[in-house]
Amino acid sequence: MPRHRRAPHVHKFGGASLADSAAVRHAVEIIRSHRREPTVVVVSAMAGVTDALLTVAHEAGTGDERSLAALIGQLRTRHEEAARALLPAGAGRSEMLSHIRESFEELEALASGLRKLRELTPRISDAVISRGERLSARLMAAALESAGAKAQYVDALDLIHTDGAFGQAAPDFPATDRAAQRTLNPILNRGAVPVVPGFLGAASSGEVATLGRGGSDLTATLLARAVGARRVSLWKDVPGLLTADPRVVPDARVIPQLHAREAAELAYYGAKVLHPRALIPLAGRRIPIYVRPFEDPTSPGTEVSEAVAPGRVPVKALTAAGGQALITVTGNGMLGVPGIAARTFAALHGRKISVSLISQASSEHSICFSVPEALATDARDSLMLEFQGEIARREIDGVEVSPGMATVAVVGLGMHGTPGVAAGVFGALAAGNLNVVAIAQGSSELNISVVVSAADAADAQRRIHAAFRLSRIAGGSVIRPEQMEVVLLGFGQIGRALATLLGRVNRPALSLRVAAVIDRSGFVFDPEGISARRLSALASEKRKGRRLADLPRGHPATAVDAVSHIAGYALTRPVLVDLTADDTSAALEQALTHGMDLVLANKRPLADRQTVSNALWQTARARGRRILHEATVGAGLPIIDTYHKLVESGDRVHRIEGLLSGTLGYVLSEVSTGIPFSRAIRSAMAKGYTEPDPRDDLSGIDVARKALILARLLGFQGELKQTAVESLVPRWARSLPLSDFLARLEELDPMWQRRIEAARRQAAVLRYVASVSASEIAVGVQAVPSTSPLAAIKGSDNQLVFVTDRYKANPLVITGPGAGAEVTAAGVLNDILRLAGGS
Ligand code: ADP
Ligand code: ASP
Numbered sequence: 001m002p003r004h005r006r007a008p009h010v011h012k013f014g015g016a017s018l019a020d021s022a023a024v025r026h027a028v029e030i031i032r033s034h035r036r037e038p039t040v041v042v043v044s045a046m047a048g049v050t051d052a053l054l055t056v057a058h059e060a061g062t063g064d065e066r067s068l069a070a071l072i073g074q075l076r077t078r079h080e081e082a083a084r085a086l087l088p089a090g091a092g093r094s095e096m097l098s099h100i101r102e103s104f105e106e107l108e109a110l111a112s113g114l115r116k117l118r119e120l121t122p123r124i125s126d127a128v129i130s131r132g133e134r135l136s137a138r139l140m141a142a143a144l145e146s147a148g149a150k151a152q153y154v155d156a157l158d159l160i161h162t163d164g165a166f167g168q169a170a171p172d173f174p175a176t177d178r179a180a181q182r183t184l185n186p187i188l189n190r191g192a193v194p195v196v197p198g199f200l201g202a203a204s205s206g207e208v209a210t211l212g213r214g215g216s217d218l219t220a221t222l223l224a225r226a227v228g229a230r231r232v233s234l235w236k237d238v239p240g241l242l243t244a245d246p247r248v249v250p251d252a253r254v255i256p257q258l259h260a261r262e263a264a265e266l267a268y269y270g271a272k273v274l275h276p277r278a279l280i281p282l283a284g285r286r287i288p289i290y291v292r293p294f295e296d297p298t299s300p301g302t303e304v305s306e307a308v309a310p311g312r313v314p315v316k317a318l319t320a321a322g323g324q325a326l327i328t329v330t331g332n333g334m335l336g337v338p339g340i341a342a343r344t345f346a347a348l349h350g351r352k353i354s355v356s357l358i359s360q361a362s363s364e365h366s367i368c369f370s371v372p373e374a375l376a377t378d379a380r381d382s383l384m385l386e387f388q389g390e391i392a393r394r395e396i397d398g399v400e401v402s403p404g405m406a407t408v409a410v411v412g413l414g415m416h417g418t419p420g421v422a423a424g425v426f427g428a429l430a431a432g433n434l435n436v437v438a439i440a441q442g443s444s445e446l447n448i449s450v451v452v453s454a455a456d457a458a459d460a461q462r463r464i465h466a467a468f469r470l471s472r473i474a475g476g477s478v479i480r481p482e483q484m485e486v487v488l489l490g491f492g493q494i495g496r497a498l499a500t501l502l503g504r505v506n507r508p509a510l511s512l513r514v515a516a517v518i519d520r521s522g523f524v525f526d527p528e529g530i531s532a533r534r535l536s537a538l539a540s541e542k543r544k545g546r547r548l549a550d551l552p553r554g555h556p557a558t559a560v561d562a563v564s565h566i567a568g569y570a571l572t573r574p575v576l577v578d579l580t581a582d583d584t585s586a587a588l589e590q591a592l593t594h595g596m597d598l599v600l601a602n603k604r605p606l607a608d609r610q611t612v613s614n615a616l617w618q619t620a621r622a623r624g625r626r627i628l629h630e631a632t633v634g635a636g637l638p639i640i641d642t643y644h645k646l647v648e649s650g651d652r653v654h655r656i657e658g659l660l661s662g663t664l665g666y667v668l669s670e671v672s673t674g675i676p677f678s679r680a681i682r683s684a685m686a687k688g689y690t691e692p693d694p695r696d697d698l699s700g701i702d703v704a705r706k707a708l709i710l711a712r713l714l715g716f717q718g719e720l721k722q723t724a725v726e727s728l729v730p731r732w733a734r735s736l737p738l739s740d741f742l743a744r745l746e747e748l749d750p751m752w753q754r755r756i757e758a759a760r761r762q763a764a765v766l767r768y769v770a771s772v773s774a775s776e777i778a779v780g781v782q783a784v785p786s787t788s789p790l791a792a793i794k795g796s797d798n799q800l801v802f803v804t805d806r807y808k809a810n811p812l813v814i815t816g817p818g819a820g821a822e823v824t825a826a827g828v829l830n831d832i833l834r835l836a837g838g839s
C-alpha cells in the first residue's frame with residue numbers, strides 16, 4: 001500500500017510531442033502545472049530518434065561507414081543542443097553532456113561490432129534504440145530540476161520486468177508491480193517526480209528488451225497500475241483519440257469519451273495512437289486514461305475508461321491496418337471434419353504468427369484469415385506442411401495467399417444488437433465501387449472488420465466515416481476547420497461592414513473566407529480567399545467611387561458571368577451573398593445551379609414576380625441548395641427565423657403586422673410629437689436613415705416588398721402590383737428633380753399637421769404599418785391607439801407582431817433596430833453561420 005496521501009497522476013510525453021528543447025520546456029510547464037498532485041513522468045525518445053537509431057542499427061552491417069558516422073553525429077548534436085538550451089552552464093549541464101557523449105560512444109562501439117558481425121539480432125537492436133528514451137528522460141529530469149521542481153531519473157530496467165522477448169517483450173505484471181512500488185513510492189513520498197524512460201523493460205538476464213513500437217504508452221499504464229494512479233495522461237500531437245486517423249480522414253473528430261474496450265479494439269486493429277497492449281494493465285482498475293493534446297494542455301482530449309457508457313451511436317471510430325495478406329484454405333474435404341480450424345491456427349501459433357481476422361464460410365468450404373504480409377510465406381509454408389496429407393488426398397485444395405490487403409475495422413460498443421451496421425458498411429463500400437474481399441464480425445459485436453485491397457483502404461475509411469456521419473455524431477472538437485467561401489455580390493456599405501464582421505468571426509471549427517467581390521462593373525476573385533488587407537484596400541477604393549473592374553486584378557464582367565467564372569473553381573462550400581438592391585435573379589439562378597447556397601439581403605428577387613421568385617426556390621430544392629434571407633425583412637432581427645421555428649414546432653401563423661421601415665418609423669414618430677414633416681425628413685436625411693432620394697422610402701415600395709416576402713411565407717399567391725401601398729409622396733412631387741422636391745418639402749407640412757391632429761383627437765398616433773396574411777397585404781399610414789405597442793416604437797426601430805394559433809390573445813412581438821449597414825450585415829452573417837451549421 002503506497003504511503004503517499006494522494007494517488008499519483010502518470011504523464012507520458014510522446015515522441016511526436018518532444019521535437020526540441022522548446023517542446024521539452026513546454027512539457028516541463030505542463031508537469032509543473034500539475035505539481036499539487038504526486039506525479040510520475042514517462043517519456044518517449046525525442047521525435048524521430050527511434051527511427052534514426054533503427055536506421056543506424058540496420059545500416060551498421062551494410063551501409064557506408066561515413067554516412068553512418070554522420071547520422072550518429074547528427075543525433076548526438078541534436079541531444080547536445082537540447083541540453084545546452086535547457087540547462088544553464090554548470091555541473092548539471094556538464095553531467096548531462098557527458099551522459100550524451102557516453103551514450104553515443106557506446107553506440108559507435110555497437111555499430112562497429114555490428115559491422116563485424118553482420119547480423120542484427122533483436123537483442124542488439126534493442127540495445128541500440130534504448131538510448132533514445134534514456135537520453136530524453138535524463139534531459140527531462142534535468143530540465144525539471146533546473147525549473148525548480150524536484151525530479152529524479154529512474155531507469156526503466158529497475159521497474160519494468162518482462163519475458164525478455166527482444167523487440168516485443170511482454171511485461172510481467174506482478175514483478176513489475178513490486179519493483180515499481182518499491183522504487184517509486186519513496187520518491188513520491190518525498191515529493192519528487194520520478195522520470196522514467198518509456199518503451200524499455202528488463203529481460204531476466206538484466207539486458208534491455210523493448211516493448212514493441214509505441215511501447216511508452218504501455219510503460220505509462222504499467223506504472224499507473226503499480227502505483228495505483230488516479231489517472232494517466234498521454235500527451236500527444238493530436239487533440240485526442242479521433243474517429244479515424246486524421247492523416248487518412250481529414251474530417252476526423254475527437255471522441256470525448258471512449259470505453260476501454262473500444263479503445264483497445266482500435267489499438268489492436270492498427271490505430272497508431274495507442275500501443276495495442278496499453279490497456280491490458282488497467283483492466284478491472286478504475287484508472288482512466290486521457291489522450292490529450294500537447295499543444296493545448298487545457299483541453300480535455302479523450303477519456304478512455306471502463307466507466308464510459310456505450311452511448312447511443314452504434315459506431316464510434318474506425319481504423320485500418322495495411323500490409324496484410326489474406327490466406328485462404330479451401331477444400332471440399334473440410335466439410336464437417338473437426339479440427340481443421342484448430343490445426344490451422346495451431347500451426348500458425350507454432351511459428352509465432354498472430355492472426356488478426358478470421359472468417360469461415362458457414363459451408364465450411366473455406367477458412368480465411370489475415371496475417372501481416374511479411375509473414376505470409378511463412379504462414380503458407382506452415383499450413384502446407386500441416387495439411388500435407390489432406391492436400392495429397394485432395395481433401396484440401398491448397399493454401400492461397402493474396403497480398404496487398406488492408407483490414408478496416410469499424411468499432412463501437414453501441415453496435416451490439418443494432419441492426420444494419422454491417423449493411424451500412426457494405427453500402428458505403430458498394431457506393432464507391434470498392435470490393436470487399438472478406439469480412440468478420442466478432443460475436444461481441446464490438447467490431448466489424450472488412451478486408452479490402454490496400455489501394456482502396458483510404459477511400460474505404462473516408463466512405464465509412466461519412467456514411468456513419470462520424471464527423472458529427474461523435475461530437476467533440478474539429479480537427480480541420482470547415483471551410484466556406486463567401487462570394488459578395490455587391491460591395492457597398494453593407495458589403496464592407498460584412499467583410500469586417502467576417503474577419504472577426506471566432507469559430508475554431510470554421511474557416512470563412514471572402515473568395516470574391518462582385519459589383520456592377522466586374523469582380524475580383526481569389527479562390528484562396530482575398531486577404532483582409534486587400535479587402536479593406538478594395539473597400540476604400542470603392543468608397544472613392546472606383547469600380548472593381550478597374551482595380552488591380554479586377555475583371556470586367558456582368559454578375560452572371562462573374563458567378564459562372566467563380567463557379568468553375570473547386571470551392572469547398574461557396575455561398576453567394578446578395579447585398580445589392582438590383583434585379584439579380586439571373587445571377588442567383590446561376591449560383592444555385594452551380595452548387596452555391598444563397599444568403600440574401602436584397603429584397604428584389606424574392607419580391608419579384610411569382611414566376612421569378614418561385615423559380616429560385618424550385619432551383620434551390622432541385623439542387624439541394626439553401627436560400628436564407630433573414631436580412632430581407634427587419635435587417636438583423638430574427639423575423640424569418642421566428643416564423644420557421646413557429647411552424648416547425650406545429651404552430652400556425654395567421655397574420656404578421658408591424659412597422660417595417662426604420663425611415664418611415666422615424667419620420668412619423670417625429671411628426672407625431674409635433675415636428676413638421678419637412679423637418680423630420682431633413683433630419684432623417686442628415687442622420688443617414690434615408691436613401692439618397694428620400695422619395696424611395698416615402699413611396700412605401702420598400703415596405704411593400706418586405707410585406708410581400710412575409711406574405712409569401714404565409715402562402716400568399718400574388719404580385720407586388722396587387723398590393724395596396726400608400727405612398728407618402730404626392731403625385732405632383734413624384735417626377736420632380738430631387739432638388740426641386742426638397743425645395744418644396746414645406747408644402748407638405750399643413751396636410752400632415754391636419755392628419756396628426758385628427759389622430760390626436762382619437763388618442764392615436766400615426767404609424768406606417770404593414771399587415772399581411774395568406775390572403776391579403778395592406779401597407780400604409782394608420783392611426784394606432786397611443787396605448788398600442790406600435791405607438792411605443794420610437795425612432796428607427798422595427799416592430800413585428802405575430803398572431804398565431806398559440807400567440808393569439810397575446811401576440812408574439814419582436815422589436816429592435818431594423819435598418820443600418822451594421823445590423824443588416826449582422827443579419828447576413830447569422831445566415832452565413834447558420835449555413836455553416838454546428839456552433
Ligand atoms: P506518441 O507521440 O504518444 O507516440 P503516436 O504518434 O503514437 O503518439 O500517436 C499519435 C498519432 O496517431 C497521431 O499523430 C495520428 O496521426 C495517429 N493516429 C492514428 N489513428 C488515430 C486516431 N484514431 N486518433 C488519433 N490519432 C491517430
Ligand atoms: N520511441 C518508441 C517508438 O518510437 C516508443 C514510443 O514512442 O512509444 O516506437
Ligand code: MG
Nearest residue numbers: 014214215273
Ligand atoms: Mg506512440
